[in-house]
Amino acid sequence: MADKIPNRLIKESSPYLLQHAYNPVDWYPWGEEALQRAKQEDKPILVSIGYAACHWCHVMEHQSFEKKAIADVMNQHFVCIKVDREERPDVDAVYIDAVHAMGMQGGWPLNVFLTSEAKPFYGGTYFAPQQWVQLLKDIANAYKQNRQELDETAEQFAEHLNISDLQKYGLKQNGHQASEEELHQLYRNLSKRFDKEKGGLSPAPKFPMPSNFLFLLRYSHHTQSELALAHVNLTLNQMAYGGIYDQAGGGFARYAVDANWLVPHFEKMLYDNAQLITLYSEAYQVTKNPLYKQVVYETIRFVERELMSEEYGFYSSLDADSEGEEGRFYTFTRDELQKLLKDEEPLFSKYYNITAAGNFEHGRNILHRLVSDEAFAKENELELEVLQEMVKEWKRKLMKVRAKRIRPALDDKILCSWNALMLKALADAYCVFGQRRFLEMALKNADFIFEKIREGNKLCHSYKNGKATIDGFLEDYALMIAALVRLYEVTFNEEWLIQAKRFTDYTLTNFLDKEDGMFYFTDKTAEKLIARKKEIFDNVIPSSNSVMAINLHLLGLYFDNETYQQTSNRMLDSMTPLILKEPSHLSKWAILYYNKLTPTAEVAIVGKQVPQMREEFSVFYLPNMIVMGSDHKSKLPLLADKIPVNGKTTIYVCYNKTCQLPVHTPAEALKQLQAGQQKSKFPVL
Template identity: 35%
Template sequence: MPNRLAEATSPYLQQHRDNPVDWWEWSPEALETARTLDRPILLSVGYAACHWCHVMAHESFEDAATAAYMNDHFVNIKVDREERPDIDAVYMQATQAMTGHGGWPMTCVLTPEGEPFFAGTYFPPEPRQGAPAFSQVLQALADAWENRRDEVLTVSQDVLNHLKDTAGPTGGPLGTDQLDEAVATLAGSYDQDAGGFGASPKFPPSMVLEFLLRNAARTGSQQAMDMVAGTCEAMARGGMYDQLTGGFARYSVDRYWRVPHFEKMLYDNALLLRVYLHWWRASGSPLAERVVRETGRFLLDELRTPEGGFASALDADSDGHEGTFYVFNPNQLMRTLGAADGAWAAQLLSVTGPGTFERGFSTLQLLQDPDDDARWQDVRARLVAARAERTRPARDDKVVASWNGMAISALAEAGVLLDEPDFTAAAVTAAELIHDVHLADGFRRTSRDGVAGTNAAVLEDHGAVAEAFLAVLGVNGDAVWLDRARLVLDRVVEHFADPAGGFFDTADDAETLVVRPQDASDNAYPSGTSAAMHALIALAAITGDHRYREAAESGIAAASSIATQLPRFAGWTLAAAEALVAGPLEVAVVGAPEQRTELHRGALSLTSPGAVVVAGEPGLAIPLFDQRDLVDGDAAAYVCRGFVCQRPVTTVTDLQAAARS
């Protein structure tokens, strides 16, 4: 019989609906059941595209004997970390405190009050490499709960005290000296040979790259641009990028971006699309332009849902193995392409006999541009067709508000800059979905099949969605998007602000957990604090309301110690600080759509950090457009800082000059 997860909306929870484990979703009823039965809670946290989550499910949660023991001794709760990042944040902090590391699947054992006293990640079914078997862990924990309860409660109280005593926001503004020092710190961990920062595994440093681009625009730093170019080129040419249809995998397990962990996440591709767009804007790199077009097309072709939003992820596995959909061996190339083209493609794509991945297969790399582009396009089309016959990875089709916000912002801008109207149209449609479904009754983090979930949006959702609404305002000049963004950010200021400075990750009227999560560090995607900063800065630039700028400054001050000490985990905060140092620039492009296209594209081409651009008809009912009109009947651009504007210009050349002055 299916367990309680049969009614869940989360695809990850649905994956566990037929486990013999008597799973609960996180709920007051589950905690009350633990209290009534006087049992500890076994909390298992993961996500649909997580490879090792699948492994542990097959090995342990599908095993009848293991499940029976779990059912007899624990109240078992399964959580999708993408639906409940607040729960994930609290117990990941506990896991890191108790073990020194974290990851997914995350396994925590809690008192019936939700207080953690044991934590870990993946546990094998048999003892392996020094790790105990999952069954051994369960038996030891059940015995401790029954026979050493005082010790368990002491541990849980110690852990809870540690979580509550974690230092709150500290620091001050980030000025030019601190921003330049952050570049120097990043240079110290930059991999000169392979790009990226630190050792393997390597994750795409999207937010750090955006900061470096902004710093280079302000300072002219060749060092910052070299780090961007080296990293972006290495990622785009390696196996982490899908050389056939575009889109980036989650991370590289090796230093050279050769072998990825194959799941494709919406947030990675949204953030990277934006970075490559801005790298192209700054450098004119043909590789950057190609990656933007291909990645944008990947979002539209493979992640867009029937309702117009963007799905969360594509799985890493198919046919029981990771990466099966994406890898090739020489024999497959020969069968698909023939001997001559197969040999040519094998050399071009680094497909070898021994293989660069597993079981004699190779990831596809494009370390050099093809010497015959027409031949490459033909080969590529035939490989795409051959791959289409394989079992496709599963898609997690839930729509996450914050990740869709990131995609909307990137696609809206890319659509104008690269004359890809499909991108802009898709951004507007997705924004309408977020507004109509996620914001219809409060603000919900997720939806699926056009139906909102039950979980409240967290700070990152508010920040990324508000920035997306302002990006849509910027490209279509419809004032309703300003009202929608302001509504979201007013809630941030009123319900998420920490009186000591900065923001909490959950609202003051959200579900109460054992601690209220608050983490200003960026990880796989921007923290709630840094996401809110970017939106607040843009809203202040459009409205002239200094209250929003002050809120952004409070967030930056709260995150400044992380930014100065660990800039790799504060790229989005540093990028926001660069925007404040630059003003940011405010550009109003006034004219009918057919009039303003060239000026609009010219304004979005400006590299001034965090420049806020709005294009619209004369009389657009937003403060930035007050008394901004055509010039002798022609479209005009008004370049301003702090709502103090220069004389309007009507050519891109004059616009660029005005931005430099």
């Protein structure tokens, strides 16, 4: 790039912005300098939003933003701003909402045209080069010729953006009480979207959406619904067998473009893999399916190998493309496999469904499975152990080949919220499998966050090159609080819970809208955009409000804090009508609905054998429970007055601050828990 002159993005740390630093487009990062220039020159603004692992973002860059003739049109008529949506989710949320309000499908790249006051009047996603140039010229002309009309349109969109989703959907307090019938109704509405052949939710493309299946695990546990559990198992098996899962190296791609989970969009995101570690860990707890354990272990190895920094922070993502082709790093031709595996290639190709023609572009194959190891071994007259050893050796050889290939680009910024998801995932996996390495990774990551991304009780959103930047958003606090609660539950180190409470109190002071009881996405001290949004819909990452509502429910119990409980109840009360109608987009809220339906169990373990007792508890799937423990004096209200009976480690099972008779084994406590959380009869559909 010696012959190219860099633009302003060269001074940024975001890998996505740096990808555009040598474009001939006169890009600005989002900030006051660009906005002031637009006002001074009375020019419209083009905001182009994407992220480093986004395939079509790269395509549009190569086709349009790298071309001088197109860049000249952009530079002449617009002030051009590039935004990394992962770094500035607040900016992204405003303008993707605007595009939806225009009646268009949102997505990335997101290209939105604004007045000089940053108010949107037109937008879209990917545009082919000729279409893009024509659009630029049409908008530049309209901005000069029909300015008043555009300003009026922009004003209307700005007004729309300031209407909260609660107002939009007519959601308000109504004193709603959770009921069994509504829980079944919620399930029935979710089940209408089940793909009963290949799992997941129809139609394609298919995103994993872990919260949907975490809810189904709870619903199945509560109702003993075999249908709900069967759909979880179908989905998790098909994803683990499919091309969406990296069969050689572990870890999941962002989504599958087809209904069979075969052809992924090959980018690998930290947030997907973290949540899927949690989901497969919980599913193993319920089913004891060894495939789920394998997926968890392999996915954590992938994250450790390819997304973990030397400081124990976790990077954001791996790109879909390498060598100019999507998926090239992960796929193989039949010829490559024959040279590598020789006599074993036919069996390998049968196991992973490899063909000479390939099942992907350029004659390449996406590795995928169709049956279990048990079924394959039986069909091919192999001992199961022999097959599994062969598979391990095949994977080792494939990874050796991949190690010599040109790697997909790494987005090496470290985001607080996504690290919190991974921190919780490691704690979840440790809880279920007892693998000490998982806990050590979690603790090192927690220490990194506290040392590098936290300032007192404030969090920063992004970290790169030794520097933390951007005020924390609600998602940073909400997901970090959830991770710290979980970290407490697997260590019983009360400092983690106390810090979770400090962050919670900070959010109540700086993010809560006391009028409607929901939290804004941005801190009250943050940069003022044209709208201050609230995030309520669960997407590939659960909404920050649903996570906060659960946090407040749990911490309200841990600290006997009525304000927390009331705030959580108020949030759920407002959301309930929408949860019942649209559970697939509100499944984290549905989990809270389940938690509120029956009292959350409060389990206290006191005495010298606390760690061992906690480990024994992890064998059981007990999703509506808080657990605490101490072998000394505790600051927690629910542990105050609880002492070992007759010098033995003692377990207290309590509901609504009322405790049952103390017992000395997890098995005895389990009987009390099963009696306390009555199962409801599952209605036949």
